[in-house]
Structures are given as C-alpha cells and as structure tokens.
Amino acid sequence: MGRWQPGARERLERAALELFLERGFTETTVPQITARAGLTTRTFFRYFADKREVLFTGEELVPERVAHLMAQAPPSLGPMELITEILTSSAAEILERRDLDYVLRRRAAIDAEPALRERELRKFSLLSEALEQGFRDRGVDDLTARLAAEVAVSTFRTAVTRWLDQHGDPDLPAMINQTLSAMRRLTSTPSA
Amino acid sequence: MGRWQPGARERLERAALELFLERGFTETTVPQITARAGLTTRTFFRYFADKREVLFTGEELVPERVAHLMAQAPPSLGPMELITEILTSSAAEILERRDLDYVLRRRAAIDAEPALRERELRKFSLLSEALEQGFRDRGVDDLTARLAAEVAVSTFRTAVTRWLDQHGDPDLPAMINQTLSAMRRLTSTPSA
DNA sequence: CATAGTGATGACATGTCGTGTCATCACTAT
DNA sequence: ATAGTGATGACACGACATGTCATCACTATG
Known part of the structure; x- marks a missing residue:
C-alpha cells in the first residue's frame, strides 16, 4: 500500500x-x-x-442477515409469528456494532437534515424488500408477503424510534413487544 | 411581467x-x-x-387534503374504519389531475432511478405524518396513531403499486378493498 | 400618452459535489 | 534487488444549485 x-x-x-x-x-x-x-x-x-x-456504513449488510434469519426459522411459523421472531432477535443485535451514545448522536444528525432522513427511508425500503423476498421464499403469496414486510418494518421502525426517544430506557425487546401488542389491538378493530 | x-x-x-x-x-x-x-x-x-x-409537483398538497378528510369524518369511526374511508375516497381522486398514461410513464421513470425512488419514499413519509396527526386529533393515543398511519400508508402504497402493475385493470377502489382484506387476514393470524 | 411599478426571465458568477485519470508512495512476494 | 499491489494525493472537469443584477413585457395611474 x-x-x-x-x-x-x-x-x-x-x-x-x-x-x-x-x-x-x-x-x-x-x-x-x-x-x-x-x-x-x-x-x-x-x-x-x-x-x-x-452515516450509513454497514447498513447494507442488514438485508442479507434478515434473509438468513428467515431461512433458518422453523417452516411451521406463520407470517406474524415470524415477524415477532425476527424483530426480537434483530433487536438484540442493534447495539452490537455501535454504542447507544453513537446511535443517539447519529440520529440527532439525521433528524436535523431532510436529505439524511430520506436516505434513512431508503434503508428501511431495502429491508422491506428483503423481508418480502423472505416471506415469498417460505411460500407466502405475493400480496401477503408484501404486506407482512410492510407490517414488520412499520413495527420495527416505530419501536426503535420510541426507544431512542426515551434514550433507550425500556430496552428495545420490551419496546418491540409493546409495539407489536398495539399493532394487534389496532388491526383487530372493526374495519368497515 | x-x-x-x-x-x-x-x-x-x-x-x-x-x-x-x-x-x-x-x-x-x-x-x-x-x-x-x-x-x-x-x-x-x-x-x-x-x-x-x-416529477413531484402538486404532491405537497396531499397531506393537507388528507387532514381535511380526517377532520370531516364522523367521530364515531375507529382507526381501521377511518383508514378504509380515507383510502377509498382518496382512490377516487387519484386520476383527477393526471391521466393513467401520464401516471404510468412517470412511474416508469421513477422506478428506473434510485434517487427518484427515494424522493417517492419521502412523499409517503409526509403523508404518513399527516395521517398520524389526524389520528391524534381524533383522540387516538400516540402509539396507535403512529401505527395506524403506517398501516394506512402501507395498504395504500401496496394497492397503488399493484394497480399500476396491472395497468389500472381492476380499478383502484377494488384493489384497495382487496389489499385491506389481505391485511386483515394477515394480522388476524396468531402472532406468537 | 407618458411613466413608474411589478413580476418573470436571462445572463453571469460562484461554490460544492462527485468522478476520471494518473502519479506516487509504502509494503509484499519472489 | 525488483516487480507487483493497493491506498492515497494531485489535478481537471462536468453537473448541480444559488446569489445577484439587468432586462423585458405588461399594468396601473396620472
């Protein structure tokens, strides 16, 4: 060199x-x-x-890790069960590479700049596509696979956002469970 | 001048x-x-x-139209009922400003360019924030409001995407109903 | 009809981003 | 020693985006 x-x-x-x-x-x-x-x-x-x-190095590895996780999960799991599995095990890994202080500072910078927020949206979009493919590989039909990916990303993003809003106070797995519960309550409501 | x-x-x-x-x-x-x-x-x-x-002129008006729709809806409607209402009435307006040919050509251009896809994500993000605020204004708690906004945007985006994939064949309201049904089936599945 | 005002446009300069290209340097293998 | 390799520096350049000022057509007012 x-x-x-x-x-x-x-x-x-x-x-x-x-x-x-x-x-x-x-x-x-x-x-x-x-x-x-x-x-x-x-x-x-x-x-x-x-x-x-x-501000986004390493993020490109997430989709393939998710694909790996989904391929390894027991085939008996339904989509919502699998979402629960994936989110709880992903939560455990979030602080492996960076500490909470870095994550919070990074988020402050991203929140302050529209161009960075937009880049963040792309990150979740790529994650969503990986999830969708994972569901399809497990035999889920196209429409359900797309929606399951959307639900998973929505829940994850919401949980992480609220977790960071509270400076990591209740830990992330707890926040994810809480968010999943709220999602269940919401969607079990009458819809028409 | x-x-x-x-x-x-x-x-x-x-x-x-x-x-x-x-x-x-x-x-x-x-x-x-x-x-x-x-x-x-x-x-x-x-x-x-x-x-x-x-390629995005006029889109900035959408959030305030949604806010107006939500404020006018009967207070008795629950979140999922309101989502159904909003999506079906929004569907009717989509072809008011542009014809299907323009919409399809525009989407082809956007799909071909990552930078434009990213801009499209921001559009939906802004819509989501408007929906979230609308739910909160109706007394829905913060977490549920955020999730309801996510569910609404996910359903809408998925329906529109599939509708355009099929060149507008089944009309958009039909596609939205179909997508909402699939979302109900998915989320009524056991989750843990 | 003259004249001042207004709003859209053109012309020009400039700073930053992002890329292509080539030289250079340190290190490695043989 | 010597050739190869990989990261870096130096330079040029095109495109994007913005600030600034002049200019033109049109309008209102006397």
Missing part, C-alpha cells in the same frame, strides 16, 4: 458526525471533513459514494 | 419526463430540459427546488 491511514474510514465517520452536529450537514463541506480526518477529498469518495453515506 | 412563457411549468415537466424516459435521469442535464422547453437553466430552478422535483 501507499501511505495507508489506519482506521481511515472510522476517522472519516467520526469527523463527519462531529461536524454535522456542530454546524449542520449542508454547512459542512467534504474538504472540512477530510481535513479533520487528515485525508483528501478524493479519498472521502473512495470510501463513501456520497456525502450522506458516511 | 417580462417575456412570460405560458405554461412554463407544464412544459418543463413534459420535457423532463420525455428526456428521463429517453436517456435516463442521470444522463439528462438540466440545460437539456430547459432547451427543450425553451427556457434557461436558472428558470428551471425557480420552478423546482432540484432536478427531481420536476
């Missing part, structure tokens, strides 16, 4: 998050990020496809 | 959609769009905040 910088990617992520929180996403230029990380602008775009991606 | 161009906005929309379908979103430059519309680049950005917005 040439002048390789140990942990270059991590330094870029940290510098970017700091600057986004200090002066905002739009007001932060890529040269400012790379200056703080001790690299050049060109190198930033070798690690990240665009400025927003610096 | 100065050299005003009648229907400038509409001409820009048409020119953009044509070019996006001819050579793709990324390959189309703003000067190419404005040249076809007989205007300058600067004028394009007076009508649209960015290149993507040229």
Whole structure:
C-alpha cells in the first residue's frame, strides 16, 4: 500500500458526525471533513459514494442477515409469528456494532437534515424488500408477503424510534413487544 | 411581467419526463430540459427546488387534503374504519389531475432511478405524518396513531403499486378493498 | 400618452459535489 | 534487488444549485 491511514474510514465517520452536529450537514463541506480526518477529498469518495453515506456504513449488510434469519426459522411459523421472531432477535443485535451514545448522536444528525432522513427511508425500503423476498421464499403469496414486510418494518421502525426517544430506557425487546401488542389491538378493530 | 412563457411549468415537466424516459435521469442535464422547453437553466430552478422535483409537483398538497378528510369524518369511526374511508375516497381522486398514461410513464421513470425512488419514499413519509396527526386529533393515543398511519400508508402504497402493475385493470377502489382484506387476514393470524 | 411599478426571465458568477485519470508512495512476494 | 499491489494525493472537469443584477413585457395611474 501507499501511505495507508489506519482506521481511515472510522476517522472519516467520526469527523463527519462531529461536524454535522456542530454546524449542520449542508454547512459542512467534504474538504472540512477530510481535513479533520487528515485525508483528501478524493479519498472521502473512495470510501463513501456520497456525502450522506458516511452515516450509513454497514447498513447494507442488514438485508442479507434478515434473509438468513428467515431461512433458518422453523417452516411451521406463520407470517406474524415470524415477524415477532425476527424483530426480537434483530433487536438484540442493534447495539452490537455501535454504542447507544453513537446511535443517539447519529440520529440527532439525521433528524436535523431532510436529505439524511430520506436516505434513512431508503434503508428501511431495502429491508422491506428483503423481508418480502423472505416471506415469498417460505411460500407466502405475493400480496401477503408484501404486506407482512410492510407490517414488520412499520413495527420495527416505530419501536426503535420510541426507544431512542426515551434514550433507550425500556430496552428495545420490551419496546418491540409493546409495539407489536398495539399493532394487534389496532388491526383487530372493526374495519368497515 | 417580462417575456412570460405560458405554461412554463407544464412544459418543463413534459420535457423532463420525455428526456428521463429517453436517456435516463442521470444522463439528462438540466440545460437539456430547459432547451427543450425553451427556457434557461436558472428558470428551471425557480420552478423546482432540484432536478427531481420536476416529477413531484402538486404532491405537497396531499397531506393537507388528507387532514381535511380526517377532520370531516364522523367521530364515531375507529382507526381501521377511518383508514378504509380515507383510502377509498382518496382512490377516487387519484386520476383527477393526471391521466393513467401520464401516471404510468412517470412511474416508469421513477422506478428506473434510485434517487427518484427515494424522493417517492419521502412523499409517503409526509403523508404518513399527516395521517398520524389526524389520528391524534381524533383522540387516538400516540402509539396507535403512529401505527395506524403506517398501516394506512402501507395498504395504500401496496394497492397503488399493484394497480399500476396491472395497468389500472381492476380499478383502484377494488384493489384497495382487496389489499385491506389481505391485511386483515394477515394480522388476524396468531402472532406468537 | 407618458411613466413608474411589478413580476418573470436571462445572463453571469460562484461554490460544492462527485468522478476520471494518473502519479506516487509504502509494503509484499519472489 | 525488483516487480507487483493497493491506498492515497494531485489535478481537471462536468453537473448541480444559488446569489445577484439587468432586462423585458405588461399594468396601473396620472
């Protein structure tokens, strides 16, 4: 290699998050990020496809992990049972890679910037597609598979949001169970 | 006014959609769009905040229409009943502004470009927030309001997608009823 | 009919993003 | 030693997006 910088990617992520929180996403230029990380602008775009991606590394692995989880689940499980399984086991893994403080700071930055919120929506959309495919692979019909994926993502996103709103106070599995219960109550209501 | 161009906005929309379908979103430059519309680049950005917005005009009105619908509905309706009401009456209005051919061409352009799909997700996110607020205004608790909004958007988006997949064959109200039925069947399944 | 005001557009400059290309440097294998 | 490999720096460049000012057509008012 040439002048390789140990942990270059991590330094870029940290510098970017700091600057986004200090002066905002739009007001932060890529040269400012790379200056703080001790690299050049060109190198930033070798690690990240665009400025927003610096807050979304590793997220692209989630869909395949979900696919793996679904393939391993007992075939007897119905869609809603499987959703419950997946969400509770996914919840356990959320703090494996990052600590709560990082997650909260990252979310503050994302919430403050529409462009980042939009990128976050794409993340959930990709997750939804993986779930849908997983359901179809288990023999669920297309329409039900699509809806089950939507329900799973809706429940997960809602639970995580509320969990972060409360600074992780009740733990995430508890929050997911609570959200699933509310979803059951809602949909068991008369609908027409 | 100065050299005003009648229907400038509409001409820009048409020119953009044509070019996006001819050579793709990324390959189309703003000067190419404005040249076809007989205007300058600067004028394009007076009508649209960015290149993507040229395919999303008028969408910003949807949330307030939904809010109005929800406020007018009989207070006795439960969340799922209200969802059914809103979706069926929204379905009727979808072809008021644009014809099916335009809607299909527009969707083809959006599907072909990740950046446009992302913008589409934001549209639904804004709709979801309006629905959530509408439910809260009717006295629904926060968690249920959020979930009801998610369920409504999921059902609507799924129905519209399938409707367009079939070139509008069964009409949209029928597709919505079918999707709502599938959602009821799914969520009435045992969940743990 | 003259004149001032108004609103849309054109023209120009500029900053940032994102990419292509090539040189360079450190490290590795043989 | 020497050639190969992979990360980085340096530079150029096109596209996007915005600020600013001039200009033109149209309108209102006297």
